[in-house]
Amino acid sequence: MHLAAHFPGVNSTTVWTDPRSRSQIEFSSFEHLARTAERGRFDFFFLAEGLRLREHRGRIHDLDVVGRPESITLLNALAAVTDRLGLAATVNATFNEPYELARRLATLDHLSGGRAAWNVVTSSDAFTGENFRRGGYLDRADRYTRAAEFVATARELWDSWSPDGSPSPFAHTGPHFDIAGEFTVPRSPQGHPVVIQAGDSDEGREFAASSADVIFTRHGTLDAGRAFYADTKRRLAKYGREPSELKIMPGVSYVLGDTAADAQERAAVIREQQVSPQNAILALEQIWGRDLSSYDPDGPLPEVDPDPGSDVVQGRVGVADPQAVAAKWRALSREKGLSIRQTVIETTGRQSFIGTPEAVAAELHEFVRADAADGFVLVPHLTPGGLDDFVDRVVPLLQERGVFRTEYSGPTLRSHLGLAEPVWKG
Amino acid sequence: MPVPRPLHLAAEIGGRPRYDAGHYTRLALLAERGNLDFITLDDSFARPGPDALAVLARVAPGTGRIGLVPAVTTTHTEPFHVSSAVATLDWVSRGRAGWRTAVSDTAAEAALFGRRDAAPHDELWHEAGEVADVAARLWDSWDDDAEIRDVATGRFIDRDRLHYTDFTGRTFSVRGPAIVPRPPQGHPVTVVDGTGAAARETAVRHADVVLVRAEDPVTARTCREEIRNRAAAHGRSPDQLRVLVSLPVELHTGADAVGLARLIADWYEQDAADGFHLIPADVERDLPLIVDGTVPVLQHHCLLRRFYPGATLREHLGLARPAGRYAARSPGGRHAPSAAGRYAQNPGGRP
Ligand SMILES: Cc1cc2nc3c(=O)[nH]c(=O)nc-3n(C[C@H](O)[C@H](O)[C@H](O)COP(=O)(O)O)c2cc1C
Numbered sequence: 067m068h069l070a071a072h073f074p075g076v077n078s079t080t081v082w083t084d085p086r087s088r089s090q091i092e093f094s095s096f097e098h099l100a101r102t103a104e105r106g107r108f109d110f111f112f113l114a115e116g117l118r119l120r121e122h123r124g125r126i127h128d129l130d131v132v133g134r135p136e137s138i139t140l141l142n143a144l145a146a147v148t149d150r151l152g153l154a155a156t157v158n159a160t161f162n163e164p165y166e167l168a169r170r171l172a173t174l175d176h177l178s179g180g181r182a183a184w185n186v187v188t189s190s191d192a193f194t195g196e197n198f199r200r201g202g203y204l205d206r207a208d209r210y211t212r213a214a215e216f217v218a219t220a221r222e223l224w225d226s227w228s229p230d231g232s233p234s235p236f237a238h239t240g241p242h243f244d245i246a247g248e249f250t251v252p253r254s255p256q257g258h259p260v261v262i263q264a265g266d267s268d269e270g271r272e273f274a275a276s277s278a279d280v281i282f283t284r285h286g287t288l289d290a291g292r293a294f295y296a297d298t299k300r301r302l303a304k305y306g307r308e309p310s311e312l313k314i315m316p317g318v319s320y321v322l323g324d325t326a327a328d329a330q331e332r333a334a335v336i337r338e339q340q341v342s343p344q345n346a347i348l349a350l351e352q353i354w355g356r357d358l359s360s361y362d363p364d365g366p367l368p369e370v371d372p373d374p375g376s377d378v379v380q381g382r383v384g385v386a387d388p389q390a391v392a393a394k395w396r397a398l399s400r401e402k403g404l405s406i407r408q409t410v411i412e413t414t415g416r417q418s419f420i421g422t423p424e425a426v427a428a429e430l431h432e433f434v435r436a437d438a439a440d441g442f443v444l445v446p447h448l449t450p451g452g453l454d455d456f457v458d459r460v461v462p463l464l465q466e467r468g469v470f471r472t473e474y475s476g477p478t479l480r481s482h483l484g485l486a487e488p489v490w491k492g
Numbered sequence: 493m494p495v496p497r498p499l500h501l502a503a504e505i506g507g508r509p510r511y512d513a514g515h516y517t518r519l520a521l522l523a524e525r526g527n528l529d530f531i532t533l534d535d536s537f538a539r540p541g542p543d544a545l546a547v548l549a550r551v552a553p554g555t556g557r558i559g560l561v562p563a564v565t566t567t568h569t570e571p572f573h574v575s576s577a578v579a580t581l582d583w584v585s586r587g588r589a590g591w592r593t594a595v596s597d598t599a600a601e602a603a604l605f606g607r608r609d610a611a612p613h614d615e616l617w618h619e620a621g622e623v624a625d626v627a628a629r630l631w632d633s634w635d636d637d638a639e640i641r642d643v644a645t646g647r648f649i650d651r652d653r654l655h656y657t658d659f660t661g662r663t664f665s666v667r668g669p670a671i672v673p674r675p676p677q678g679h680p681v682t683v684v685d686g687t688g689a690a691a692r693e694t695a696v697r698h699a700d701v702v703l704v705r706a707e708d709p710v711t712a713r714t715c716r717e718e719i720r721n722r723a724a725a726h727g728r729s730p731d732q733l734r735v736l737v738s739l740p741v742e743l744h745t746g747a748d749a750v751g752l753a754r755l756i757a758d759w760y761e762q763d764a765a766d767g768f769h770l771i772p773a774d775v776e777r778d779l780p781l782i783v784d785g786t787v788p789v790l791q792h793h794c795l796l797r798r799f800y801p802g803a804t805l806r807e808h809l810g811l812a813r814p815a816g817r818y819a820a821r822s823p824g825g826r827h828a829p830s831a832a833g834r835y836a837q838n839p840g841g842r843p
Contacts (some may be wrong), residue, residue, distance in 0.1 A: 080787035083643050090639075091673050093553070093584045116574070116671060119654070126651040133634065133649070135583055135675040142549035143584035146512070165537065165604040166569060172545040176511040179551045197572040228576035233540070245606040246532070250540045252511065344646035 067434050067469045068313055068441025068483060069461075070110045070154070071103035074449045075131045079416065080350075081339040081447045082131055090131050090449055091141060098450035099145045103151055106439045106457035107471050109258075109482040110152025110183055111144065112282070113137040114445055117161060118194045120381035122348060127381075129345050138170050142307060152479030154183035154262060159197045159213035159219035160190035164243055168220040169260045180255030180478035184220075185262040185282060188213050188270070193380045209267040215242045217261055218473065221377035224259075225491050227252040256478035257487040264418055275301035278312060278383045279485050282443055285416025291438030306472060313440040313483055319447060320419040320426055322455050336447055337411045346407035352379050353391050363407040367392075367399050393405040416445070427463035434469065499760055499795050500734055500767025500809060501526075503782060506534040507775045509541035513550045519779060520551045525556050526783035527797060529808040530559025532683070537565065537601050545577055545591070552585035561590035561683050561806030566623040567616055568596055568605040571788050572666050575627035582675035587749040587804035588748055590681030590701070593620050593694070595639065615662075617690035622661035624682055624698035629657040633669035635819035655818040677806050678813045684721060685738065692768055701734045709764035710804070712737050716765055736808055737765040741782070742773035749785020756786070757795055 070238050074080040074089050077471055082090070089095050100111045120127040137155035141474075144153055153174065157167060167184075175182035188209040195201045206210060219238045226236040226291045228251045237246035263270065263278035266285075274281045275298060285294035299309040321336060323329025341349070343363040351358050354368065355376020361368055372388035399409045419426045446452025464470035471482075480487060505519040516533070523531045533542035544562035552560060560581065564574055574591075582589035595616035596602070602610045635653035642650075657668030679700075686695030686702040695702045702719050706712035720730035737759065743749050756768055772778030790796035806813055 082641060082648055093581060093586065097553070118667070119669060119671065126649075126654050128647045128649050128651045131641070132646050133671065135607060135672055136573070137579040139549045139577045139580040140584060141543060142546045144550050146517075146550055146553040159572065162573070163568065163605050169537070170543050170546060173511075173546040176542060177546060178511045196665070198570050198666075199664045201665070245604055247600055247604040248540075250509075250537065251542060252540075342646040408781065 067375055067430065068315060068462060069106070069108045069122070069470065070112050070152075071099060071108050071453055072114070072317060072443050072445040074446050075134055076114065076116055078130050078340050078345055078414075079445055079447055080131045080449065081296045082341075082449075083339055084448060086451055087448055088450055089131060090121065091135060093140075093451040095203055096135075096144060097147050099446075099453060100148050100151060102450075102453045106149045106461045107474060108151060109441065110154045110181075110479055111141075111148075111183070112154045113140065114154060114185075115156035115158060115380070117158060118197050118381050119396070120379070121193075122380075122459065123351065123378050127397050129342070129348055130401050133165055141182070142174055142177055142246060145174070145181065145287060150259070150474040150477065152181045152183055152482060153178055154184040154260070155347050156187055156264070158190065159186050159188055159216045160209060161194070162201060162216075164216050164223065164238075164240055165249075166217075168223040168249070171206075171256055172224060172249075175254035175259050176251065176359075177255060180480070181252070182256075183260035183262055183280070183479055185264055186213050186217060186278070187264055206267060206269055206368075210265075210273045212242045214277055215240050216283045217442060219243050219245070221258060221488070221491075223249045224253065224257070228492050229253055229257075229490050236260060241280070246377055253490070256480040257490070259314040260479050260483065260485065270387060271301060271302040274298060274312065275307070276305045279483065280313045280315055281312060283316045283491070284416070286318045286439075288433060288436060288438050290408075291316055291433060292436060295437050295439065303355050311485065313485075315441045316417065316439050317442050317443045318409055318417045318419060320456060322423055322426060322462075324422065326421050329421045333418065337415060338446065341407060341411045341414065343407060346410045349410045350406055352433065353385060353388050353395070357386060361406060364405045366405055367396055367409060422435065423459040423463055427460050430460075430464065431467055431469050498797060498810060499756070499790065500529045500736060501790075501796060502530045502532060502559075502736060502767070502769045503528055503775075503779060504532045504534060504769070504771045505773070505775050505779070506532075506541070506544075507538075511542055512781075513547070513760055516547050517551050517554045519560055519775060520548075520555050520560075522783050523551075523777055526787040528558060528783075528787075528802060529767070530561045530588075530590060530681075530805055532561045533563065533593070535563040535565070537568070537596055537604050538598060544579060548589075549581050549584055552581070552588070553565060553610040555788075557588070557800040557803065557808075558586050558588055559681065559808055560585055561681065561805075562594055563592040563594045565594045565596045566620040567611075568601065568607065571623045571626050571664055572630070574623060575630040576672050578680050579625060579631055579670065579672040579675040582677055582680045583672070587806070589675070589677070589678035589689045590683050590805055592683040592685065593698070594622050594685075610808060613688065613690040617661055617694045619661065619689075620691075621694040621698055622659075622664070624694065626657060626659045626661065626666050628679050628682075629659055629671040629817070630666070630668055631674055632814075632816040632818055633657050634674040635816050636674050636678070639673065653819065658762070664823070672808065674816060677804050678816065681805050681809065681811065687738075692719070692722075697726050697728075699733070701736060703736050703769050703810065704765075705738050706764070709759040709762040712759065712764035713762065715762075732811055734811070735769045736769045738769045738771060739779055740771045740773065743778045743781040743785070746781065746785045749781040752782070752787055753786040753789035754825075756790060757793060785842055
């Protein structure tokens with residue numbers, strides 16, 4: 067089983083109102099979580115990315131955690147306070163250029179002794195583009211052809227130094243990039259940084275099957291996980307790859323308790339913290355595409371229908387069919403007699419493992435045995451102590467079961483993930 | 493007798509390309525033992541070597557006081573990313589970041605990116621100035637107290653304390669606000685080598701520290717005066733500017749180190765500069781001689797301090813922490829606390 071730690075932030079999973087919640091930006095917070103993950107022998111530490119502050123109804127979103135450091139710079143600093151932990155940066159393929167990013171990633175890989183990973187994301191609306199030279203917009207198909215060519219080009223650059231340390235010039239010509247010269251960084255201790263993909267469309271899955279080492283996915287339930295797992299692993303053969311060459315890691319959260327009931331109670335409290343009254347209305351507005359600020363979060367769902375032409379949300383992927391979602395929410399609310407806030411609580415959570423440490427360890431193991439995942443990206447709800455109890459109470463049980471390492475077997479992230487060093491294609 | 497104004501000392505730690513973190517950390521710790529204000533690390537896309545900002549981020553947690561100033565080029569990069577990375581260096585070093593603004597002027601560098609042709613120096617430095625400008629605006633785009641964590645209203649930040657930059661330059665535009673909250677120093681320190689004419693124009697407008705090359709103290713003094721006057725003409729306070737002479741050094745013996753101390757003292761007493769940026773011919777040989785030979789002599793003559801009086805690079809340089817430009821303008825503009833004060837009051841960073 068593979069385990070990664072997601073730094074909590076910039077989504078409503080993160081509970082900042084808890085008295086134990088500390089700074090979301092100071093280095094000490096990142097250091098604590100990374101050291102905890104390494105103490106738990108995790109595969110890697112993961113940072114998400116956002117390139118423009120989200121907006122809601124034309125104003126900066128202010129209800130969730132807002133603001134974060136730049137990933138690669140932060141991970142270089144974390145490399146100084148950890149020894150083995152993999153360091154994964156989410157970096158957009160649309161608003162970067164291969165030469166510069168390949169160099170920054172190769173530098174991180176050297177300075178960390180072969181622990182770097184790149185989570186390739188493609189979110190690229192015109193809204194985000196307003197912060198960049200490129201500006202503008204790429205449609206989904208172009209986003210993924212650019213991402214695929216980007217990764218291929220980065221690998222050409224990383225391969226332009228032979229394993230024995232001699233450079234040769236590179237030249238790449240393609241639809242998106244036409245570049246040539248000499249790369250400045252030798253091949254790193256793990257050959258290439260690990261490539262992670264996050265994105266769920268058919269194009270995204272194809273890209274992952276052709277180019278990624280790991281998929282970070284949202285499909286965290288057993289059934290959805292199994293379907294996604296089967297689908298993506300099936301796609302590998304066409305690229306001449308083995309199922310073991312692509313690790314599937316859903317993002318999941320967890321809540322521990324001394325008894326099952328205790329855990330459920332805690333989980334309910336956490337959900338209430340995550341979905342504040344203000345956040346409940348906001349979630350509703352994101353579906354309905356309307357100003358619903360006059361509604362009572364403890365009252366019933368609005369009678370009015372969603373606005374089909376709305377652009378209420380900026381900076382995050384919207385729902386495809388708001389009418390359908392609204393219908394589903396109404397049915398649920400009627401059936402169970404739920405208020406707005408209770409409906410949002412019921413419908414918006416991500417996959418959570420809730421129970422005693424024994425139950426959570428058993429369930430995680432079951433997911434891996436059932437081919438629903440190769441491991442998990444744990445998304446704690448607290449900064450920075452959100453993984454302390456997992457590492458203290460669940461990891462030892464996974465180790466007892468023999469499904470999780472007790473010591474790192476090698477120095478590099480590739481060795482943790484059981485991925486071969488890429489063959490040099492000089 | 494105390495000196496009228498402190499002497500600032502910095503050193504370049506680059507040289508033959510190295511890719512192991514330990515090498516750079518050892519040099520940084522050595523410079524810190526010598527109480528130097530900051531180290532610089534040169535960079536360019538055109539020759540072998542790691543990304544300088546990454547190296548100094550890697551060095552940050554293992555050091556405590558030394559300022560960290562990587563070269564960052566502005567020609568082929570995204571201004572938004574540059575601003576975020578420098579701000580993050582400031583966060584991970586707890587207020588010790590700077591950046592030396594640089595440009596890429598060769599066709600070879602342009603070919604690495606394939607986005608635009610090589611351009612003349614004037615244009616590149618104009619753009620570098622725009623990048624420095626927008627970086628500072630992005631650092632100011634969050635007021636210091638934007639994070640409010642107001643449970644009653646459910647708000648993590650006060651969006652009225654966040655500001656769009658809406659900057660449009662000749663080759664790029666940036667809407668803002670930043671993703672990274674305002675860094676501990678407010679503005680990380682901007683360093684520009686103002687030796688060339690085009691670079692000097694950018695330096696007098698945007699730099700906190702201007703590096704100049706000069707063959708003799710009289711030339712250096714003239715340079716410093718010119719830079720201060722031109723900065724003042726742009727409405728800046730010349731006293732919030734440091735001019736350091738970049739001095740290539742090659743030391744082989746303790747006697748050479750003492751000779752360097754004499755030269756520094758001599759130039760300094762002639763008002764040639766606010767300090768010196770030493771560029772060793774061989775950093776592994778020369779830096780120990782600077783720290784163990786040159787520095788003690790300067791300290792003995794009370795020209796150089798024996799400890800760091802503050803925590804941030806701005807404090808080492810005696811530069812004020814700038815107030816956010818947008819915060820100052822907003823009605824009832826809030827007072828920006830000093831970085832040091834903020835840490836003392838809020839060890840966990842909570843308001
Ligand atoms: C689990 C997961 C995590 C993601 N994390 C990020 C992120 O941190 N930053 C970002 O810009 N996009 C992120 N994305 C968005 C994807 O890169 C992609 O743009 C989006 O999913 C739309 O592409 P798709 O239609 O292929 O899913 C994430 C997507 C998924 C599924």
